[in-house]
Amino acid sequence: MLKDIRSSGIIAATGAFSPPIPVFKIVKYLHKERLSLYSQAFNIISFQSFFMKQLLKKIFCLVLFISGVFLIAGAQKDEKKIRIIMIGAHPDDCDEDGGGTAALFAQLGYAVKFVSVTNGDAGHQTLKGVELAKRRFMETQEAGKRLGVTYDVLDNHDGQLMPTLDVRLEIIKKIREWNADIVFAPRPNDYHPDHRYTGVLVQDAAYMVAVPNIAPETPALKKNPVFLYFQDHFQRPNPFRPDIAVDITNVYDKKISALDAHESQMYEWLPWIGHYADKVPQNKTDRIKWLAEFRKGTITPEVKAALEKWYGKEKAMQVKYAEAFEICEYGSQPDEKEIKKLFPFF
Secondary structure, three states, rough: HHHHHHHHHHHHHHEEEEEOOOHHHHHHHHHHHHHHHHHHHHOOOOOOHHHHHHHHHHHHHHHHHHHHHHHHHHHHHHHHHHEEEEEOOOOOOHHHHHHHHHHHHHOOOOOEEEEOOOOOOOOOOOOOHHHHHHHHHHHHHHHHHHOEEEEOOOOOOOOOOOHHHHHHHHHHHHHHHHEEEEEEEEEOOOOOHHHHHHHHHHHHHHOOOOOOOOOOOOOOOOOOOOOEEOOOOOOOOOOOOOOEEEOOOOHHHHHHHHHHHHHHHHHHHHHHOOOOOOHHOHHHHHHHHHHHOOOOOOHHHHHHHHHHHOOHHHOOOOOEEEEEEEEOOOOOHHHHHHHHOOOOOO
C-alpha cells in the first residue's frame, strides 16, 4: 500500500505533500481505496507540523463525505432504474410479444423478468406432460440468457388455465417480488383461452398489488405499476390501440435468437398445428433466417403513427421492426413525460 501511495505521487513519505498538491487525485484515489487506505495512511505518514496533521485530517473527512455522497448517489441511481415484468400464458409468449423491447431494457442494465403462467405441457404434437414441460422450461432458460432477462415458469397446466384466486395470488406475488414499475400482459380478448385468462388474471392483480391485506406474506407495492397490453390483431369487442410503439430494429436479431431457443414451438408444434411444417428448413442457419422472415410482422398505419409520435417522423420512417403496447385502464395512468421516463430509449 505504501508503495502504491508513493508511486501515485499523491503523498510523499517524507511527511509533506508532493508539490503541487493534486487534490483531485487525492479524491479519486482515496474514493477508490476508501477506509482501508485512510487507516493505513494515518499509520504510515508522519507529519512534522501540527498544522499539516490537522489539514490532512480535514482532507480525509472531506474525502469521506464525498465518498458517501458518491455511494448514496449510486444507490439512488440503481433504485431509479425501471423494473419490468412481462407475463404471458405460455413459455414463449413474452418472447414473441415483447422480446425486442425486453432486449432494449436489458441493454440499458434494467431488470427484466418474463413469467409464463402455464408450464406449456400441452403444446406439442408428440410430447406431453412432464417430459414436455421440462423441455419447455429448459428452452425458457436459454431464451432468457440470450435476451439478458430472468425467466420464471409457473406450474399450471397448459390449456387448462382458469382465472382462479390461487393463480391471481401467484401473479400478485410475482409482481410484488419483482417490485415492478411496468407490467406487460395480453389483452383478455384472444383466440386462446390461456391468453384470455392470463389477461384477466393480470387485470385482477392490478390495484391489488398495492393492497397490504391481500397476500400479506409478500410486501405490497407502494405504487400501482403501469400495466400495458401486448399487441394483437383481434377487433372485437374493441381493437388494439397502440399507445406506445417501440423501434426494435437494432435488437431484432436478439429477439429472433430468443425465439430460436424455443425449438419445440418455432420449428415443431406451431408449424404442425398451423399446417406449414413443410416450410421449416432443416439446416440451423437456414432455420434462423426463415424464422426472422416469418416472424417479422407488419407495421400497421396505427403503429406507424405511434412511432412518429415517440420518435419523430424522420426516424419512424427508418423503423423496420416494432412492438406496440396499449395502456391498461386498471394501472397507473402515465402522461407523456412519465412514458418517456419509463421508456428511456425514446
